[in-house]
Amino acid sequence: xxxxxxxxxxxxxxxxxxxxxxxxxxxxxxxxxxxxxxxxxxxxxxxxxxxxxxxxxxxxxxxxxxxxxxxxxxxxxxxxxxxxxxxxxxxxxxxxxxxxxxxxxxxxxxxxxxxxxxxxxxxxxxxxxxxxxxxxxxxxxxxxxxxxxxxxxxxxxxxxxxxxxxxxxxxxxxxxxxxxxxxxxxxxxxxxxxxxxxxxxxxxxxxxxxxxxxxxxxxxxxxxxx
Numbered sequence: 186x187x188x189x190x191x192x193x194x195x196x197x198x199x200x201x202x203x204x205x206x207x208x209x210x211x212x213x214x215x216x217x218x219x220x221x222x223x224x225x226x227x228x229x230x231x232x233x234x235x236x237x238x239x240x241x242x243x244x245x246x247x248x249x250x251x252x253x254x255x256x257x258x259x260x261x262x263x264x265x266x267x268x269x270x271x272x273x274x275x276x277x278x279x280x281x282x283x284x285x286x287x288x289x290x291x292x293x294x295x296x297x298x299x300x301x302x303x304x305x306x307x308x309x310x311x312x313x314x315x316x317x318x319x320x321x322x323x324x325x326x327x328x329x330x331x332x333x334x335x336x337x338x339x340x341x342x343x344x345x346x347x348x349x350x351x352x353x354x355x356x357x358x359x360x361x362x363x364x365x366x367x368x369x370x371x372x373x374x375x376x377x378x379x380x381x382x383x384x385x386x387x388x389x390x391x392x393x394x395x396x397x398x399x400x401x402x403x404x405x406x407x408x409x410x411x
Contacts, residue, residue, distance in 0.1 A: 187320070189284035191219045191275055191306050193298035194228070194260060195241045196368045200379070201328035202288055203248050203361035204353030204388065205401045210249025217252045217282045218245055219275065221302055222260035230370030237369075244367035248360060254278050263301040271305035276312050283320040291327040291404060293342035294334050303327065310407060325407035331387060332378035347402035350395035358388045358399045 188209060192198045198206070198218045206216045223241065225231060232240065245253050256274055258266055279287065289306040290299035310325045329335070329345050337344040353361070362384055365372055375382040385399075392400040 186286065187215045187217070187282055187284050188286045188288065189217050189219060189279060189282050191221070191278070191287065191289045191302060193220075193222050193263065193290065193296065193302045194225050195220055195223060195237065196244070196365065196371045197290070197299070197330055198250075199244055199248065199361060199364045199368070200330045200332075200384075201290070202401060202403075203364050204357035204399070205351045205403075206250060207248040207360045207364075208351065208353050208357050210251075215251050215282075216249065217254070217278070217284070218250050219254040219256065219278045221256040221258045221271065221274070222263065222298060223255035224257065225260045227261055228370075232369045240368045244364045247364045247367060252282070254281075260298055263298045266301075268301070268305055268308070271301065272308045275305055275309040279309060279312060279322075280319055285320060285323045286326065287322060287324070288326045288328055288403070291329065291334055291337075291345045293337045293339065293344050294330065295336035295338060296330070296333045299330065299333060321409070321411070322407075323409055323411075324405060327404040327406060329402060331383060335378070345404055347391070347394075347404055349403045349405040350391055350397055350400045351403065352392070352395075352397035353388065353399050353401055355399060358385055361388075 290303040292303040388399040391402040
């Protein structure tokens with residue numbers, strides 16, 4: 186199986202699926218990451234570009250990501266980018282990685298970039314219907330990003346409703362937190378959602394919801410069995 190995680194910003198991949206990525210990689214699955222706004226020019230506490238690139242590679246190496254694809258789209262401005270450009274970029278990575286499973290942001294997320302990445306991934310997920318020379322996509326999953334997804338203030342959009350839980354175990358949650366700390370300026374002190382305590386508490390809560398030992402939650406919105 187080949188999994189592709191498509192996110193807006195560096196650190197989203199670890200916040201949303203770091204433990205799952207690590208667990209999948211440990212059992213021999215291929216996991217690749219695509220970060221569309223890799224330069225995050227307007228991020229608070231942003232390190233230098235050289236430091237940021239180092240952080241991206243160190244964080245993803247720690248959880249077992251095979252390849253990282255860095256897009257140059259503007260952050261906090263994806264609403265100014267043609268959707269077709271986003272969709273075609275994602276499709277290109279899907280074809281290159283031969284992805285069977287696509288994981289991305291929830292469309293009801295407060296962060297505008299996350300919303301637009303999700304919409305683009307939804308469009309890209311139909312690639313197999315337009316071309317018969319690509320890998321058949323099996324499923325599309327939405328993930329939750331602590332400090333963003335829970336701020337689903339627009340009540341006209343559906344909120345994140347998990348229906349799939351992936352057990353990551355104690356080693357998975359420890360590796361996820363270690364990976365997040367590779368991103369300079371991202372983690373915060375408790376009670377911030379991006380604190381050690383909250384990251385572990387969320388995994389504990391999702392695990393208790395599903396009878397698992399620490400878990401990450403996803404919303405499975407499209408699945409094909411064949």
